[in-house]
Amino acid sequence: MSSNQPDLLPLESFRVLVEESLTGVYLIQGDRLIYVNRRLADIFGCTREELLALPSALAVIAESDRDMVREKLRQRLSGEVDVVEYTVRGIRKDGRVIDLDVRSARTMHEGSPAVIGSMLDISERTRLERALRDLSLTDDLTGLYNRRGFSTLAERQLALALRGNQPLLLIFADVDGLKAINDTHGHAAGDQALRDTAAILRSTYRSADIIARLGGDEFTVFPVNAVESSASILTERLDEALARHARQSDQPYTLSLTAGLARVDPAECPTIEGLLAQADRALYERRAKRNSR
Numbered sequence: 001m002s003s004n005q006p007d008l009l010p011l012e013s014f015r016v017l018v019e020e021s022l023t024g025v026y027l028i029q030g031d032r033l034i035y036v037n038r039r040l041a042d043i044f045g046c047t048r049e050e051l052l053a054l055p056s057a058l059a060v061i062a063e064s065d066r067d068m069v070r071e072k073l074r075q076r077l078s079g080e081v082d083v084v085e086y087t088v089r090g091i092r093k094d095g096r097v098i099d100l101d102v103r104s105a106r107t108m109h110e111g112s113p114a115v116i117g118s119m120l121d122i123s124e125r126t127r128l129e130r131a132l133r134d135l136s137l138t139d140d141l142t143g144l145y146n147r148r149g150f151s152t153l154a155e156r157q158l159a160l161a162l163r164g165n166q167p168l169l170l171i172f173a174d175v176d177g178l179k180a181i182n183d184t185h186g187h188a189a190g191d192q193a194l195r196d197t198a199a200i201l202r203s204t205y206r207s208a209d210i211i212a213r214l215g216g217d218e219f220t221v222f223p224v225n226a227v228e229s230s231a232s233i234l235t236e237r238l239d240e241a242l243a244r245h246a247r248q249s250d251q252p253y254t255l256s257l258t259a260g261l262a263r264v265d266p267a268e269c270p271t272i273e274g275l276l277a278q279a280d281r282a283l284y285e286r287r288a289k290r291n292s293r
Contacts, residue, residue: 024119029109031056031073043121046093062089062097064206071227076106077113085160086225089208099126139213141191142198150212151272154222158275161266167228168266171221172282173259178217181253196255204241235261258286
């Protein structure tokens with residue numbers, strides 16, 4: 001009796017496929033790399049032996065992204081999450097920072113939990129995407145993404161969060177007294193306040209985070225792949241940056257922001273419009289609270 005099922009590929013065939021793959025493949029146990037294929041070594045500009053000798057797999061991850069990657073690794077090894085997809089910045093042997101698309105899953109190796117995954121170097125694609133976005137998705141005054149730009153970039157992150165049932169963090173802020181600055185010091189001063197706000201947000205958050213001016217005096221930050229435990233750190237950094245700016249600024253006004261952070265359940269905000277509506281509501285509530293003081 002014939003079977004409709006194809007013959008299973010022998011183990012040696014799978015080994016050859018992985019070895020010759022154009023995608024970087026790795027296996028992690030604990031936090032050590034215990035297998036990498038040739039392509040992964042090429043991505044980082046080193047030999048396989050050099051990668052396997054590293055004290056931690058996190059050594060090839062940009063320092064600003066290591067806490068996030070460490071948490072995702074912990075979740076998979078503990079069995080909390082089986083499969084994850086995310087983007088991260090890696091560091092080549094020559095020091096160049098590259099953008100990586102990472103897909104990984106929990107597995108078992110010699111009776112112990114391990115993580116098997118793949119990496120693609122998407123640096124060139126990211127550069128081209130940024131160039132195209134800059135044509136129509138940025139705010140002329142501040143250079144941040146505009147509302148359309150925010151919607152475009154946040155789409156993929158929201159889809160990943162929905163797929164993984166992961167909560168999102170959304171930072172929102174508006175400039176205090178912008179109308180008073182315009183009325184008292186002129187619109188050039190008001191424009192400068194907006195540019196200074198953009199500069200503060202850029203210096204506070206990672207280049208991978210989505211930072212946008214939604215319109216008027218409203219700004220938002222979508223920290224990419226941020227874990228919930230980092231919420232207080234995200235707001236503390238902004239407070240510190242504002243205080244530092246106040247000490248150094250020679251403007252005839254003190255720049256301040258009404259800011260907050262919202263935890264967003266992607267199941268309740270499954271669209272970018274819903275995400276922006278959440279930001280709008282949060283800004284309105286913060287303004288009302290501020291004005292009632």
